[in-house]
Amino acid sequence: MxxxxxxxxxxxxxxxxxxxxxxxxxxxxxxxxxxxxxxxxxxxxxxxxxxxxxxxxxxxxxxxxxxxxxxxxxxxxxxxxxxxxxxxxxxxxxxxxxxxxxxxxxxxxxxxxxxxxxxxxxxxxxxxxxxxxxxxxxxxxxxxxxxxxxxxxxxxxxxxxxxxxxxxxxxxxxxxGIDPSQWVDVKALLGDKSDNIPGVAGVGEKAALPLVQQYGGIEQIYDELPTLDDRYKRYINKLQAGKEMAFLSKELCTxxxxxxxxxxxxxxxxxxxxxxxxxxxxxxxxxxxxxxx
Missing domain, CATH: 3.40.50.1010 (5'-nuclease)
Known part of the structure; x- marks a missing residue:
């Protein structure tokens, strides 16, 4: 067996x-x-x-x-x-x-x-x-x-x-449409209410998964922040403001x-x-x- x-x-x-x-x-x-x-x-x-x-x-x-x-x-x-x-x-x-x-x-x-x-x-x-x-x-x-x-x-x-x-x-x-290892990057942006993980305020499901699909992870997203695709322009300020929480959330989710x-x-x-x-x-x-x- x-x-x-x-x-x-x-x-x-x-x-x-x-x-x-x-x-x-x-x-x-x-x-x-x-x-x-x-x-x-x-x-x-x-x-x-x-x-x-x-x-x-x-x-x-x-x-x-x-x-x-x-x-x-x-x-x-x-x-x-x-x-x-x-x-x-x-x-x-x-x-x-x-x-x-x-x-x-x-x-x-x-x-x-x-x-x-x-x-x-x-x-x-x-x-x-x-x-x-x-x-x-x-x-x-x-x-x-x-x-x-x-x-x-x-x-x-x-x-x-x-x-x-x-x-x-x-x-x-x-x-x-991502690798399981990238799931923590999606969670880092979204946060998790049940665990009280903050995520990035203002970045919801419509943006979190597509961002990770396109850029790979939060490290790459923040590296590319000034030149993000036009469809994410309205999230740039929110991502900047929530950078510390994004990386903290990824640590908590991993x-x-x-x-x-x-x-x-x-x-x-x-x-x-x-x-x-x-x-x-x-x-x-x-x-x-x-x-x-």
Missing amino acids: EEKLLMIDGFNLLSRCYFATSYGKEMHQLTRNSQGQFINGLRATFQKLLQLNRLHQPTHLLIAWDVKRNETIRKETFQEYKGTRNELPEPLIQQYETAVAFFEQIGLAQYTIPRYEADDILGTFAQKWREEKTGKCIIYSNDRDLLQLLCPQTSQLIATKQGELNYSLAHFQQEY IITDVPTIKEQTWDACCLQIERNTLVQALASLEIAIKIS
């Missing part, structure tokens, strides 16, 4: 499952087990993981978790980073803690590394896999920041209105792909070897009923 790596953005999956199963409900209406543990998001999460395993049959699997948002490298660089986000609901935090314990119990590889975000963990493993393996690498996340990691080996599973799409390098190039502790890892820890009885017992201990094929 050809080796295949499936990487899960842990909080992305768990939070989506949590909010999908808690929508319109008060805390007291959320499903709990007899021990009082919230399990509404956990059941959906575990069900999804089993489905992903059946569909993609990975030989290696890992789950990446974020550290607290105030403890990241990017927060050190820019204090306002993710500063507009609300606190996580207590039931979601509890289910994160339960999920970590559950995955440890059944022997799934999971990683939380101080000062680094899940994106950096995924980015470093993706780069390491590209350098050391020939099989496919699939990232499960709806976070489009991760599109910068796409390559012939690496794709991203993204939920769409038509269902889940295994979004490849070809999909990206057809949609955006996924780190050389986290030292990951570069030293062997792939043995990520080999997918879950014993059925262990999985059944772990689910039973949480009182979560899921059909296991």
Whole structure:
């Protein structure tokens, strides 16, 4: 069997499952087990993981978790980073803690590394896999920041209105007309409201992607600023005023792909070897009923 790596953005999956199963409900209406543990998001999460395993049959699997948002490298660089986000609901935090314990119990590889975000963990493993393996690498996340990691080996599973799409390098190039490495340049101009990354004020989607398509990246855009194509003349002053924010935003948007502790890892820890009885017992201990094929 050809080796295949499936990487899960842990909080992305768990939070989506949590909010999908808690929508319109008060805390007291959320499903709990007899021990009082919230399990509404956990059941959906575990069900999804089993489905992903059946569909993609990975030989290696890992789950990446974020550290607290105030403890990241990017927060050190820019204090306002993710500063507009609300606190996580207590039931979601509890289910994160339960999920970590559950995955440890059944022997799934999971990683939380101080000062680094899940994106950096995924980015470093993706780069390491590209350098050391020939099989496919699939990232499960709806976070489009991760599109910068796409390559012939690496794709991203993204939920769409038509269902889940295994979004490849070809999909990206057809949609955006740039290389995935240039995605950070588009984001540097646009910014990101969800992460509170400023971007360049006044430069929106109509200009950001075409600028990168034509000039290659923000370094080249600023080198060519006095002689930009006529269709961008009205953005010159905005680009000049936002130069510092553009380069800061690019730094914040760029996924780190050389986290030292990951570069030293062997792939043995990520080999997918879950014993059925262990999985059944772990689910039973949480009182979560899921059909296991």
